[in-house]
Amino acid sequence: MHPAPSVILFTSLSGLGFGLLAWLGLGLPAVTGWVAFVFYFIGYALAAGGLMISAFHLANPKNAIKSFSQWRSSWLSREAVMAVISLLVIAVHAIGTIFFSTRLPAIGALGTILALGTVFTTSMIYTQLKSVPRWNTPLTPILFQLWSLGGGGLLAGQFTAAAVLLTILGAVQVIAWKQGDAKGATGQSTIETATGLGRIGKTRLLEPPHTGENYLLKEMAFTVGRKHALKLRIIALICAVVLPVALIVAFPATHALALPVIALHIVGLLAARWLFFAEAAHVQRLYYGM
Amino acid sequence: MTTLPTSTEKKLGLAIDLDTCVGCHACVVSCKEWNTSNYGTPLSDEDAYGAEPHGTFLNRVHSFEAQPESGCSQTIHFPKSCLHCDDAPCVTVCPTGASYKRSEDGIVLVNEDDCMGCGLCAWACPYGARELDQLSGVMKKCTLCVDRIYNENIPEQDREPACVRSCPAGARHFGDFADPDSNVSKLVGERGGIDLMPEMGTKPVNKYLPPRLKDAPSEARLPETNKDAKGFLAWLDKALEAI
Ligand code: SF4
Numbered sequence A: 001m002h003p004a005p006s007v008i009l010f011t012s013l014s015g016l017g018f019g020l021l022a023w024l025g026l027g028l029p030a031v032t033g034w035v036a037f038v039f040y041f042i043g044y045a046l047a048a049g050g051l052m053i054s055a056f057h058l059a060n061p062k063n064a065i066k067s068f069s070q071w072r073s074s075w076l077s078r079e080a081v082m083a084v085i086s087l088l089v090i091a092v093h094a095i096g097t098i099f100f101s102t103r104l105p106a107i108g109a110l111g112t113i114l115a116l117g118t119v120f121t122t123s124m125i126y127t128q129l130k131s132v133p134r135w136n137t138p139l140t141p142i143l144f145q146l147w148s149l150g151g152g153g154l155l156a157g158q159f160t161a162a163a164v165l166l167t168i169l170g171a172v173q174v175i176a177w178k179q180g181d182a183k184g185a186t187g188q189s190t191i192e193t194a195t196g197l198g199r200i201g202k203t204r205l206l207e208p209p210h211t212g213e214n215y216l217l218k219e220m221a222f223t224v225g226r227k228h229a230l231k232l233r234i235i236a237l238i239c240a241v242v243l244p245v246a247l248i249v250a251f252p253a254t255h256a257l258a259l260p261v262i263a264l265h266i267v268g269l270l271a272a273r274w275l276f277f278a279e280a281a282h283v284q285r286l287y288y289g290m
Numbered sequence B: 001m002t003t004l005p006t007s008t009e010k011k012l013g014l015a016i017d018l019d020t021c022v023g024c025h026a027c028v029v030s031c032k033e034w035n036t037s038n039y040g041t042p043l044s045d046e047d048a049y050g051a052e053p054h055g056t057f058l059n060r061v062h063s064f065e066a067q068p069e070s071g072c073s074q075t076i077h078f079p080k081s082c083l084h085c086d087d088a089p090c091v092t093v094c095p096t097g098a099s100y101k102r103s104e105d106g107i108v109l110v111n112e113d114d115c116m117g118c119g120l121c122a123w124a125c126p127y128g129a130r131e132l133d134q135l136s137g138v139m140k141k142c143t144l145c146v147d148r149i150y151n152e153n154i155p156e157q158d159r160e161p162a163c164v165r166s167c168p169a170g171a172r173h174f175g176d177f178a179d180p181d182s183n184v185s186k187l188v189g190e191r192g193g194i195d196l197m198p199e200m201g202t203k204p205v206n207k208y209l210p211p212r213l214k215d216a217p218s219e220a221r222l223p224e225t226n227k228d229a230k231g232f233l234a235w236l237d238k239a240l241e242a243i
């Protein structure tokens, strides 16, 4: 699939933002006043900013408001609804801690559940697609939760918990990569099932329907840069998991530690998210002999 | 609503005969011609006269080659457009309500006034049957020429999809698959019509009539009757050899 920068940034940043807000809802860290303001500001900037970036990949954004309407059937609509509800509920908790130095634990906990629920709806947009076998696995929502809670934990300064979560994340990510490789690009589908010509024999594309490009090929037959996949996987793992965990274990938890750990993690996250899109193949490529 | 109807009164669709299609692309052209000037926004082209022309099409003809265990390979021209699936994943993923399946005849349509151009429905379709128009920013797909088949302002013989009407080989058949006695249901019964990618669970309405297996080349060869020439030709043969 085409790794559009807007979608990579959107899923990465809003995931981190909602992860941070989930920790804050639990009162971790237990901050009030100006310090709380800074934490919430970062959380909202990432979560809401990410959502705004996602609007850039709409070809007809004037109808974006209508995406709140189909929550009964559509995961993308559910995501829009959940994002707004959770940002509103969390705002109540935020106002309490920032301006009144009072925490409302029940509302905070509800905010945490809603924030994680929003990340779940995002992950289901991809997981539901049978047409993209690499995404169509329960590991996708698990991974999105781990990325969100792990990265959010770093932003919330919960280093020990984050280190544990990142370690689990690393393991699950490797399993997901291996599982995806084993499935093969187009899973159960082959050019023979796509055309029904398997009953005659081995089938190949003789002539494509046109000599030029088209929307389908640009959007869903991305192959550039796959050859660097292994290198990028290693970079993603080292930056997002190995180095942050090593730094957390080796050094005392201070603000000075937070900066490099978070910066490294984000580099790894972006690499992993690029791969999430670039490595995923859509079965319709079979009609183009790919 | 982008929930699917539990059942549809009719199941209008196409039966495409892969034995008959000659790969002339007439349906591609007539589809583009009709649909660029009727339902919804035009089907735009970009760089049409330049080095890399590309544009939106609702129907495209691919060509495949299948190699049996023994004998010659078979060339199959393969038109592909929306299959108007009963269990259409493109409809349920749509967040705006723009995509829907009609309960009266099963046609899957996009209401362009609601579409926000997110492209998710094109991702959900396993067949590559939806294309986001690059100029208008809305999703385009086969409408089964909904603006022809019920159109009382055009002659009766034209009230079928443009691709069916224009096919010079008669490879495309339009009808109601819910009616067991319809032309298309009978064809599917006789010829063992098949679903594309049944493993995707989309339950396509459109069916493909698979090519019949070709005779073995030895059986198909012409009898070698004209080996020994007679009469004038025999004389000519001899005369030419003598020169
Ligand atoms: S062929 Fe594709 S676009 Fe058409 S109904 Fe089926 S899934 Fe939807």
Ligand code: SF4
Pocket (backbone or CB within 6 Å): B093, B094, B095, B096, B097, B098, B099, B110, B114, B115, B116, B117, B118, B119, B120, B121, B122, B138, B139
């Ligand atoms: S591109 Fe339009 S029709 Fe397709 S899912 Fe998005 S809003 Fe719905």
